[in-house]
Amino acid sequence: MKKDFDLIIVGGGPIGIACGLEAQKKGLSYLIIEKGPIVNSLFNYPVNMQFFSSSEKLEIDEIPFISKEAKPKRNEALEYYRRIVTSNKLNIHLFEKVSSVKKYNEEFEVKTEKETYGARQVIISTGFYDLPNKLNVPGEELPKVSHYYKDPHFYASQKLAVVGASNSAVDAALECWRKGADVTMIIRGPEVGQRVKYWVRPDIINRIEEGSIKAYYNTTVSEIRPDVIILNTPEGEVELPNDFVLALTGYMPNFEFLETMGIQLSEDEKRLPDYNPETMETNIKGLYLAGVICGGMETHKWFIENSRIHAKIIIAEILKKMKANTKTVSSPSFKEGKPN
Structure with missing residues (x-):
C-alpha cells in the first residue's frame, strides 16, 4: 500500500x-x-x-x-x-x-x-x-585504481601515485607518505591547489621541495598499467613504477x-x-x-x-x-x- x-x-x-x-x-x-x-x-x-x-x-x-x-x-x-x-x-x-x-x-x-x-x-x-570525475585513460578500470581514499595503512611500503592537487589529494599524499608509502603526485596545473586548507598547504609544499614527496606539475596521466603509470609531462612521456593509483580529481x-x-x-x-x-x-x-x-x-x-x-x-x-x-x-x- x-x-x-x-x-x-x-x-x-x-x-x-x-x-x-x-x-x-x-x-x-x-x-x-x-x-x-x-x-x-x-x-x-x-x-x-x-x-x-x-x-x-x-x-x-x-x-x-x-x-x-x-x-x-x-x-x-x-x-x-x-x-x-x-x-x-x-x-x-x-x-x-x-x-x-x-x-x-x-x-x-x-x-x-x-x-x-x-x-x-x-x-x-x-x-x-x-x-567521481574520471581520468578517461586506458587502465583506469584496473583494481589498483581508486577514486576514493580511506586509510593510509593500506598503502604502506607501496609506490603510490596520487592524481590531483585539492584537499583530498593533498591529505592522502601526506598521510600515506607518513605511513611509509613512496608517494608521487600528478598535478595538472602549475602548483598545489589554492583552496587547500591553509594549515596543510605549506606542509605539502615543504615535503615536495625537500624531495620527500615527488611531484609532476603541468602533467596528466596517459595510461595506467598493472605495474607502471605513464605520464604526459612538459619534458615528454615519463614511465613510473607503480603499485596503486589514487585518482582524487573531484x-x-x-x-x-x-x-x-x-x-x-x-x-x-x-x-x-x-x-x-x-x-x-x-x-x-x-x-x-x-x-x-x-x-x-x-x-x-x-x-x-x-x-x-x-x-x-x-x-x-x-x-x-x-x-x-x-x-x-x-x-x-x-x-x-x-x-x-
Whole structure:
C-alpha cells in the first residue's frame, strides 16, 4: 500500500537531516530516504579527515557541536549527526535507494528499491560525492585504481601515485607518505591547489621541495598499467613504477537523476540546475533543491555551513503554499494522468 507524506527528502546528509528537523518542528508529515547509512558521504570520507569549517559552522538547528579542536574530525561529525537523528527520532529510511521521482498532477510519486511513496513536495539533497570525475585513460578500470581514499595503512611500503592537487589529494599524499608509502603526485596545473586548507598547504609544499614527496606539475596521466603509470609531462612521456593509483580529481552530482525529474540544467560546463534562490524551488513546482547539489559542477560553491539555511527557506515556502491552498486535496490516483 502506497504511503503518502507532505514531504519526502531524498538524501540523509547534514542538509537532508536539517530539512527533516525543520519539517518535524513545523508539524509536516515527512520521510528522509537515504541510500546508505546516516550521512553516507561523511561516512565515506577518509578516516582521519579534518573539516575546513569550525564545529559551530557545521551545526544544524542551533544544536551545539562540541569537538576537541576548533575544526572537528570525521568521527566527531558522524557522532554529532547520528545523535541528532536518533535523539530527535527523525523519520528516516536507511539503505533504501530512490530510483525515480515523477510528478503526476499535483503530487509526486517516489519509487525506491523497496517501496513506492506519494508526496506533495520533494526535496533533493543528494550532494555530489557519488560520481567521481574520471581520468578517461586506458587502465583506469584496473583494481589498483581508486577514486576514493580511506586509510593510509593500506598503502604502506607501496609506490603510490596520487592524481590531483585539492584537499583530498593533498591529505592522502601526506598521510600515506607518513605511513611509509613512496608517494608521487600528478598535478595538472602549475602548483598545489589554492583552496587547500591553509594549515596543510605549506606542509605539502615543504615535503615536495625537500624531495620527500615527488611531484609532476603541468602533467596528466596517459595510461595506467598493472605495474607502471605513464605520464604526459612538459619534458615528454615519463614511465613510473607503480603499485596503486589514487585518482582524487573531484566528484560531480548525478545530473542524469536530476534530468529524469525534469529539472533543467544550464548548457555550459557548470551544469547549474534551475531553481529560485529565494525559495529553492526548481522549474518543477513543488520540487526543491538543498545543499551542495545546487552548485552543479561548481562543487566548491556550496557546503554545510552556507547551505544549512536552505532547510528553513524551503519549509517556510512549503508552509506558505499550504496555508494559501486551504482546499482539501484528495490523494491522486497514480494510474491517471501522465508524468509532467
